[in-house]
Structure formats: C-alpha cells, structure tokens
Amino acid sequence: xxxxxxxxxxxxxxxxxxxxxxxxxxxxxxxxxxxxxxxxxxxxxxxxxxxxxxxxxxxxxxxxxxxxxxxxxxxxxxxxxxxxxxxxxxxxxxxxxxxxxxxxxxxxxxxxxxxxxxxxxxxxxxxxxxxxxxxxxxxxxxxxxxxxxxxxxxxxxxxxxxxxxxxxxxxxxxxxxxxxxxxxxxxxxxxxxxxxxxxxxxxxxxxxxxxxxxxxxxxxxxxxxxxxxxxxxxxxxxxxxxxxxxxxxxxxxxxxxxxxxxxxxxxxxxxxxxxxxxxxxxxxxxxxxxxxxxxxxxxxxxxx
Amino acid sequence: xxxxxxxxxxxxxxxxxxxxxxxxxxxxxxxxxxxxxxxxxxxxxxxxxxxxxxxxxxxxxxxxxxxxxxxxxxxxxxxxxxxxxxxxxxxxxxxxxxxxxxxxxxxxxxxxxxxxxxxxxxxxxxxxxxxxxxxxxxxxxxxxxxxxxxxxxxxxxxxxxxxxxxxxxxxxxxxxxxxxxxxxxxxxxxxxxxxxxxxxxxxxxxxxxxxxxxxxxxxxxxxxxxxxxxxxxxxxxxxxxxxxxxxxxxxxxxxxxxxxxxxxxxxxxxxxxxxxxxxxxxxxxxxxxxxxxxxxxxxxxxxxxxxxxxxxxxxxxxxxxxxxxxxxxxxxxxxxxxxxxxxxxxxxxxxxxxxxxxxxxxxxxxxxxxxxxxxxxxxxxxxxxxxxxxxxxxxxxxxxxxxxxxxxxxxxxxxxxxxxxxxxxxxxxxxxxxxxxxxxxxxxxxxxxxxxxxxxxxxxxxxxxxxxxxxxxxxxxxxxxxxxxxxxxxxxxxxxxxxxxxxxxxxxxxxxxxxxxxxxxxxxxxxxxxxxxxxxxxxxxxxxxxxxxxxxxxxxxxxxxxxxxxxxxxxxxxxxxxxxxxxxxxxxxxxxxxxxxxxxxxxxxxxxxxxxxxxxxxxxxxxxxxxxxxxxxxxxxxxxxxxxxxxxxxxxxxxxxxxxxxxxxxxxxxxxxxxx
Numbered sequence: 001x002x003x004x005x006x007x008x009x010x011x012x013x014x015x016x017x018x019x020x021x022x023x024x025x026x027x028x029x030x031x032x033x034x035x036x037x038x039x040x041x042x043x044x045x046x047x048x049x050x051x052x053x054x055x056x057x058x059x060x061x062x063x064x065x066x067x068x069x070x071x072x073x074x075x076x077x078x079x080x081x082x083x084x085x086x087x088x089x090x091x092x093x094x095x096x097x098x099x100x101x102x103x104x105x106x107x108x109x110x111x112x113x114x115x116x117x118x119x120x121x122x123x124x125x126x127x128x129x130x131x132x133x134x135x136x137x138x139x140x141x142x143x144x145x146x147x148x149x150x151x152x153x154x155x156x157x158x159x160x161x162x163x164x165x166x167x168x169x170x171x172x173x174x175x176x177x178x179x180x181x182x183x184x185x186x187x188x189x190x191x192x193x194x195x196x197x198x199x200x201x202x203x204x205x206x207x208x209x210x211x212x213x214x215x216x217x218x219x220x221x222x223x224x225x226x227x228x229x230x231x232x233x234x235x236x237x238x239x240x241x242x243x244x245x246x247x248x249x250x251x252x253x254x255x256x257x258x259x260x261x262x263x264x265x266x267x268x269x270x271x272x273x274x275x276x277x278x279x280x281x282x283x284x285x286x287x288x289x290x291x292x293x294x295x296x297x298x299x300x301x302x303x304x
Numbered sequence: 305x306x307x308x309x310x311x312x313x314x315x316x317x318x319x320x321x322x323x324x325x326x327x328x329x330x331x332x333x334x335x336x337x338x339x340x341x342x343x344x345x346x347x348x349x350x351x352x353x354x355x356x357x358x359x360x361x362x363x364x365x366x367x368x369x370x371x372x373x374x375x376x377x378x379x380x381x382x383x384x385x386x387x388x389x390x391x392x393x394x395x396x397x398x399x400x401x402x403x404x405x406x407x408x409x410x411x412x413x414x415x416x417x418x419x420x421x422x423x424x425x426x427x428x429x430x431x432x433x434x435x436x437x438x439x440x441x442x443x444x445x446x447x448x449x450x451x452x453x454x455x456x457x458x459x460x461x462x463x464x465x466x467x468x469x470x471x472x473x474x475x476x477x478x479x480x481x482x483x484x485x486x487x488x489x490x491x492x493x494x495x496x497x498x499x500x501x502x503x504x505x506x507x508x509x510x511x512x513x514x515x516x517x518x519x520x521x522x523x524x525x526x527x528x529x530x531x532x533x534x535x536x537x538x539x540x541x542x543x544x545x546x547x548x549x550x551x552x553x554x555x556x557x558x559x560x561x562x563x564x565x566x567x568x569x570x571x572x573x574x575x576x577x578x579x580x581x582x583x584x585x586x587x588x589x590x591x592x593x594x595x596x597x598x599x600x601x602x603x604x605x606x607x608x609x610x611x612x613x614x615x616x617x618x619x620x621x622x623x624x625x626x627x628x629x630x631x632x633x634x635x636x637x638x639x640x641x642x643x644x645x646x647x648x649x650x651x652x653x654x655x656x657x658x659x660x661x662x663x664x665x666x667x668x669x670x671x672x673x674x675x676x677x678x679x680x681x682x683x684x685x686x687x688x689x690x691x692x693x694x695x696x697x698x699x700x701x702x703x704x705x706x707x708x709x710x711x712x713x714x715x716x717x718x719x720x721x722x723x724x725x726x727x728x729x730x731x732x733x734x735x736x737x738x739x740x741x742x743x744x745x746x747x748x749x750x751x752x753x754x755x756x757x758x759x760x761x762x763x764x765x766x767x768x769x770x771x772x773x774x775x776x777x778x779x780x781x782x783x784x785x786x787x788x789x790x791x792x793x794x795x796x797x798x799x800x801x802x803x804x805x806x807x808x809x810x811x812x813x814x815x816x817x818x819x820x821x822x823x824x825x826x827x828x829x830x831x832x833x834x835x836x837x838x839x840x841x842x843x844x845x846x847x848x849x850x851x852x853x854x855x856x857x858x859x860x861x862x863x864x865x866x867x868x869x870x871x872x873x874x875x876x877x878x879x880x881x882x883x884x885x886x887x888x889x890x891x892x893x894x895x896x897x898x899x900x901x902x903x904x905x906x907x908x909x910x911x912x913x914x915x916x917x918x919x920x921x922x923x924x925x926x927x928x929x930x931x932x933x934x935x936x937x938x939x940x941x942x943x944x945x946x947x948x949x950x951x952x953x954x955x956x957x958x959x960x961x962x963x964x965x966x967x968x969x970x971x972x973x974x975x976x977x978x979x980x
Binding site for chain 1: 791794804
C-alpha cells in the first residue's frame with residue numbers, strides 16, 4: 001500500500017503534455033518555501049480551516065479529548081490533544097462545512113494506476129503519468145510497482161524528485177521511468193542545508209548518476225531572491241548541469257507564497273519569500289547567468 | 305417571431321417598409337446598407353416590429369441560392385409561369401416576387417445615392433463608384449465578385465429581421481464566388497479585409513445573443529469535405545477582429561484538412577469561446593437514426609444558438625423543458641416550492657426589460673407523497689412519473705403547434721425567407737407546410753446534471769447516510785434551508801456531476817436517456833418526429849424561479865446549462881468533466897447536447913497543442929458538441945468593478961458570445977462560477 005496525498009488530473013506543469021500527477025506523502029527535506037507541507041510526514045494529516053466553520057458543534061460532542069474549543073473568538077483546535085480517532089475521519093465526516101479535511105489516502109498500486117490511467121485518451125504520445133510528492137522516493141517500493149504497472153499499460157512515466165536519497169532507491173525505479181524531473185535547489189551544501197534542512201551531496205551524485213545511465217532529466221530550479229538566486233550559485237549550477245549529458249531542459253521559476261493557507265490549516269507558520277522585487281526580472285537575470293555560464297548549452301525554460 | 309399575418313397584410317407591410325428604409329452609404333469601406341443597431345433602438349424605445357410574416361430568424365436561409373440567382377433571379381423564378389397552381393399559391397408567389405422587386409429597387413437606390421455622392425466628392429469617387437457598381441450589379445444580376453457576394457449577403461441578412469439572424473454555412477454559400485475571384489481578381493488579404501468589414505458591421509449591429517451563428521467545415525451531401533480556404537479565412541477574420549460577432553462553429557470529421565483544424569484550434573485557443581466544435585461522426589449517424597435522410601444529416605448547421613438545423617433546407621422550432629423544476633413539482637406534489645424566490649432576470653443582457661420568470665410546466669400533477677417514501681427507488685419512480693408527465697405536456701404543446709403549422713394557414717412565412725426556398729419559389733407553397741425538406745421540431749431539456757446532483761443527494765444523503773428523512777428534507781427545502789445550514793452543507797458535500805464519479809454521472813446519463821426515450825415515444829404529430837436534445841438556453845431564467853433543491857442549492861442559485869456541471873461543482877479539472885459527460889449517450893440528444901468547458905487562463909501551459917488534444921479527444925469520446933473557453937478570473941472580477949476597462953472582454957454564454965460587461969448579473973455569476 002502507498003500513502004497518496006492527492007491525484008491531480010489535467011496537470012500541465014509536471015512533465016510534457018497532459019498528465020495526471022500522483023502526489024505521494026512523506027518527505028526527507030524541509031524546504032522553507034514548500035508548497036505541500038501536508039506531505040512532509042508519512043502519515044495522514046488533519047487540516048483545519050476555522051474560517052469555514054459554521055459553529056454547529058458536532059465535532060465538539062464527538063471529541064472526548066477536548067481537541068476542539070469553541071470560544072468567543074471562534075473555533076480552535078489543539079492538535080496535541082487529537083489522537084486521530086477513526087483514522088482522523090470522525091471529525092471530518094461530522095463536519096458539514098469541510099472545515100476539517102484529512103490529507104492522505106491509502107492505495108494499492110493497482111488502485112492508484114487505475115485512477116491515473118483514466119485520462120489516457122488525453123495523453124497522446126508525450127503526456128502520461130507523473131509521480132511527485134513529498135519526496136516520492138520515500139515510498140520507492142510502492143513507486144516501483146506503480147511505475148511497472150504504468151509501463152505495462154504503455155503509459156509515459158515521470159518521477160519528480162529532489163533526489164536527495166540513497167542512489168539505490170533511484171536505481172530501483174529508473175528502469176520504469178521515462179523522464180526524471182529533478183529539483184536542484186542549491187549547489188553549496190551549507191546553503192542547501194539552510195534552505196532545505198539537509199545537505200545536497202546525494203542530489204548532486206544522483207543527477208550525475210542519472211546522466212551516466214542515459215536517463216533523460218528536466219531540472220527544476222526554484223529561485224529565492226538573496227539565497228540561491230545569486231550569481232555564484234547560478235554559475236555553479238550551470239557549470240554542473242552542462243556536464244550532465246541527459247539534461248534535456250532546465251525550468252526556472254520564482255518561489256511564490258501560495259501555500260500560506262495550508263500552513264495555517266496545519267497549525268504552522270509559513271515563511272514568505274520573494275515578496276520584494278520583480279519576479280519576472282528575477283527570472284530573466286537568472287536565465288542570463290545560466291545561459292552565459294553554460295555557453296548556451298542548457299535548454300532554459302521560464303515557468304511563471 | 306410567430307407573427308400571424310395574412311398574405312395581404314404582409315404585402316402592404318413589407319412593401320411600405322422597404323420603400324421607407326434609409327439609404328446608407330458608409331463614410332469608409334464598401335458595405336452599403338444601414339446598420340440599425342439593435343441596442344440603440346431598444347434603449348431609445350424605437351423598436352419597430354417587423355411585420356413580414358413568420359420567420360423566427362433562428363435558421364440559415366439558402367444564401368447559396370441567393371449567390372447563384374441574385375435578386376433578379378429570385379424575382380424571375382417567383383414570376384415564371386406555372387400551371388396548376390391554386391389562387392393562394394399564385395398570390396403567395398406574387399408576394400415573393402413583389403417583395404424581392406422592392407429589395408432590388410432598394411439596392412438600386414443605394415447605387416444611385418453612391419453615384420450622386422461620387423459626383424459631390426471627387427476625392428472619394430473611386431470608393432463611392434465601387435459601391436455604386438456593386439449595387440447596380442446586384443440590382444441587375446447575380447454577384448460577379450466576392451465583394452458583391454458579401455454586399456448582397458449584408459443587404460438580405462439585414463432586411464430579413466429588425467433584430468438579427470442566423471448565418472449558416474458561409475464557406476459553402478460563398479465558396480464559388482471566392483474561388484472564382486481569389487487570387488485571380490483580388491488577393492487573399494483583400495478578401496480578408498472584406499470579411500473583416502462585414503464582421504465589424506455585424507458587431508455594430510448587436511453583440512451577444514444575436515443569433516449570428518456561422519458554421520464552417522464539415523461535409524457536403526455526398527460526404528465530401530467542404531472545408532476550403534474561405535473556411536480558414538472566415539476563422540482568420542474572427543481572430544483578427546476579436547469581437548463577439550459572428551459566433552463561429554466548426555464541424556470536425558476524420559477527413560478535415562490539417563490546415564483547417566490548425567486554424568480552428570488557434571481560434572479556440574484565443575479563449576473567447578469562438579469555435580464551438582461539432583463532431584460529424586457523433587452527430588450525422590444519430591440524426592439518421594432519428595429518421596433524417598443521410599444527405600440532409602450531412603449538411604447540418606447550427607441555428608441561432610447551438611441546435612441543429614439543416615442548412616438552407618429547414619427552419620427550426622424548439623421547446624425547452626425545465627428538468628430541475630420538474631423535481632420541485634414532484635417533491636411538492638404538483639405545487640411550487642413556497643420559498644421560490646422568483647429572482648428577476650434579463651434574458652441575457654444587462655439592459656432592456658427586467659422580468660420574473662413563471663414556470664411553463666403544468667402545475668397540479670401529484671406524483672405521490674415523497675415525505676412518506678422509504679426507499680430511493682420509490683422516490684425515483686415517482687419523480688420519473690412527474691418528469692414524464694411534464695415532458696408529455698410539453699410535447700402536447702409542440703404537437704398543437706405542429707398541427708397549426710401543418711394543417712392551418714395560421715402562420716405565413718416571410719417572403720424574404722420564402723424567396724430563398726426553392727420549393728416556395730416554384731410552387732407558391734408556404735415553406736412551413738410544404739417547403740422545408742426537414743420538418744425540424746425539437747424538444748430540449750438541459751440542466752440534467754443539476755437534476756442528477758439533486759437525485760443523487762436524495763439517494764446518498766437521505767437513504768444511505770441518513771442525514772435526514774424525506775419529510776425533513778422537503779421541509780428544509782420549503783424554508784430555503786433556513787435553520788438547516790448544516791444539512792445544506794452536508795448535501796453540498798455529496799458527489800456531484802463533473803468529477804468523473806460514476807454514482808452521479810451514471811444517474812445523469814440515465815435521466816438523459818429517459819428524456820430522449822420519452823420524446824421519441826410520443827406519437828409523431830402529423831407524422832413528424834421531433835428531435836430530442838439535452839440543451840437549454842434559458843437556464844438563467846429557470847434558475848431564478850427554482851426554489852431550494854436537494855443538492856444543497858439555495859433558491860434562485862445557479863443551475864447548470866446543457867449537459868455541463870452545475871457551476872462551481874466540478875473540482876477535478878476539465879478532463880474529469882469531459883469523462884463525466886462522455887458516460888451519457890449524448891448522441892441520442894441529436895437536436896443539440898453540448899458540453900461547455902471554461903478553463904482558467906492562468907494555468908500556464910494552456911496552449912494551442914493542449915487545446916488540440918482536448919478538442920480531438922472529446923470527439924473520440926463520443927461527445928457531439930463541445931465549447932471551450934479560456935478566461936482569466938482576475939480579469940473577470942476586475943470587469944465587475946471596472947466595466948469601462950473591459951469593453952473588449954468577450955465570453956461564451958450559451959449559443960453565443962457576448963461582451964462580459966453586457967451580461968445580466970446572473971449570467972455573469974454563471975460564467976465566473978463555471979470556470980474549472
């Protein structure tokens with residue numbers, strides 16, 4: 001069984017063509033701008049949106065532990081008191097207003113691939129299925145089986161990963177992966193650790209390994225002004241990537257702050273990035289550096 | 305317009321009307337003939353009813369015949385001696401001939417005025433003399449040039465109706481003139497400019513629910529592809545002008561030429577809803593199956609909205625059933641929900657008369673006491689009893705109208721429309737009774753997806769999850785969910801059509817099948833078999849007069865259009881919507897069963913190739929008609945606040961494109977909420 005955060009149909013940003021993307025739960029990175037903080041833990045997560053609450057009090061009467069509190073300031077929830085009764089579903093099912101939702105659903109590989117294949121008529125030759133996360137390689141056994149089933153059905157497969165894992169995990173899925181989408185967040189190990197919580201040597205090693213294996217890759221660089229979007233970082237990225245023969249394309253995009261609602265729903269505080277300045281200019285400047293440093297070898301692509 | 309007039313009344317009215325019409329020579333360009341802008345006339349209160357007899361303007365006239373014969377040719381045919389005609393037939397032919405003589409003289413007066421102006425303004429004489437030559441030619445014979453053909457179309461199209469009217473297969477009608485002239489006498493660019501001038505003129509006439517539907521591509525009566533360079537040019541003119549008129553519709557089939565498809569997809573990717581796709585493989589066999597001769601089925605076009613007509617060979621009459629209201633009448637035992645809000649509406653535009661819609665369903669039919677029903681099967685059966693009853697009553701109305709048309713002379717067709725009907729020209733028979741090769745009557749019932757959402761909510765909410773009893777549900781509906789907000793939200797949470805969920809999608813498919821079967825089973829009035837369609841143009845009117853519904857919708861809130869999801873309910877993206885729709889046999893609703901998709905502009909990779917895939921996949925999945933629009937929601941929101949900044953923002957509504965800022969408030973909400 002695998003734990004899946006979400007299935008997104010008509011996905012246009014996760015590889016070529018029209019795709020369906022399965023977002024798997026669990027991640028070993030803690031990127032400070034992460035858009036999917038609900039995927040970090042390898043377990044189902046309660047998300048609470050107090051602004052949707054209509055004050056019906058059904059959850060209050062259900063919860064023996066007092067996790068729900070109603071006061072003059074509205075409905076509050078204390079996650080430390082929640083013991084996840086009914087697999088978290090008790091509150092969710094009781095709530096008419098969808099103020100509480102649970103993130104994470106278990107699938108067998110067969111069930112998941114059945115869902116992913118539903119839109120195959122739209123995929124044509126280049127579209128298909130993408131597995132993303134979280135860190136998708138955290139569930140490498142499940143992922144490998146899903147990929148195998150996809151290939152048995154003739155579906156094009158992408159794996160979207162930060163590749164910050166042991167190489168053997170990558171090798172386990174490579175056989176059934178047509179294209180890797182690999183995030184490259186920083187070249188400097190210390191900076192990578194500052195931004196993502198872990199250093200990056202395995203990412204670098206794995207990108208090199210995929211290149212040696214002849215596996216096509218699209219590299220994705222999230223730009224954070226003043227952090228990785230510096231001349232020295234971008235030059236280092238370009239120098240590294242130009243030496244990897246199977247990098248077909250490099251996508252460059254600014255980190256945006258779209259996930260603030262999710263952080264709040266998880267009882268967390270999200271950080272804000274790239275609030276100041278022109279993000280289009282950020283992209284253009286970065287592209288110029290990458291282009292120059294790679295002598296035009298890299299196929300650079302703007303995502304906005 | 306169902307204008308009941310005698311031949312004598314029409315004669316005096318039309319001759320006087322054409323005689324008194326303004327002669328208009330433009331200050332620039334070449335198209336002579338006045339515009340009569342509809343909105344200005346409505347707002348100034350000088351709307352003039354056109355008393356030419358019956359013509360609802362919803363169907364294309366035989367403009368190909370017009371191009372071949374010219375005005376003099378029409379007059380000659382209507383005047384040629386014929387033996388064995390009754391006095392009434394002779395009188396009707398004379399009316400046609402005299403009306404078209406008046407048209408010829410009207411055109412000639414334009415030539416004379418242009419010539420006089422040329423003498424007054426030597427600096428503009430070349431242009432004015434060109435107009436004069438065009439008009440003089442058209443008054444004396446069939447058009448020689450593409451420009452004259454377009455001029456003739458404009459004269460007749462504008463004379464046909466004080467309002468506006470359907471255009472039909474322009475690439476078929478004008479192809480011969482185009483190919484005779486381009487590039488031998490004028491360049492392709494010049495031809496494009498001619499079309500663009502016509503497009504501008506159409507937009508000056510009116511914008512929105514104008515009936516100005518034009519179809520390109522498809523096959524001829526022998527099944528051969530008709531798309532040509534003119535088809536592409538028509539689409540290019542639409543992209544260049546980038547306004548709401550005319551509304552372009554594109555017929556697609558396996559042998560459509562690549563350049564035709566490429567141009568069509570580029571036009572659709574503009575996002576204005578231009579280029580509604582009609583799939584020949586999913587439409588023609590279904591029409592044949594319903595008794596339409598193959599040759600006629602092959603030459604279909606759409607009418608002033610999205611319904612099927614048979615280009616140049618049929619008129620159209622259609623009735624719209626209210627499916628969601630049928631459920632309301634069932635639940636309230638033949639009465640309306642007491643909390644029905646009766647929200648005022650304008651049919652589509654934000655100007656003109658505001659009205660409150662009153663249901664045209666038959667009140668008083670009791671299908672049982674739903675409050676006491678204990679299984680979904682009982683509810684469903686009782687609902688079908690009410691729905692079937694209401695369909696039959698609508699069919700009764702249609703049957704009565706068919707008998708009026710077939711067996712009486714209550715309606716007399718306008719001589720302008722009859723002049724482009726060969727049978728009427730030659731025999732003097734009114735086309736209503738004996739002239740259109742296809743008697744095109746249609747019974748339509750849209751909003752079935754909202755109906756399915758409601759019935760599924762009863763099945764799962766009441767009988768499976770036991771959120772409430774039937775009695776409690778009906779009471780909650782009767783008070784518009786006041787005091788039942790938690791129940792309302794629970795009902796809204798249940799699966800809804802448009803998310804590729806079999807539970808509700810298959811129910812919708814079953815309801816669509818029921819409707820089509822019921823229409824088909826009705827004894828054919830006068831031997832005429834009406835076409836069923838899963839379609840409604842009046843969903844905005846209907847929604848304002850439907851009370852709260854079991855899907856958690858409050859009274860007056862939006863219901864869906866055609867076979868599309870209820871606005872706001874589709875959460876899984878466009879492919880899921882398409883898959884939901886494809887579970888129904890929409891081909892059977894051969895009068896028109898469209899799916900409307902609205903994509904957000906901000907999704908990034910929506911490009912021409914993506915649109916191509918979507919368009920082609922819909923056809924493969926068996927959908928007959930699909931409209932794809934792409935909007936930027938932020939722009940629509942800004943247009944609500946600052947309409948003056950968004951005068952060029954064009955959106956698709958039902959069978960037409962319109963400027964967003966002109967729409968009725970209910971339709972603005974509808975357009976915004978159906979975005980996926």
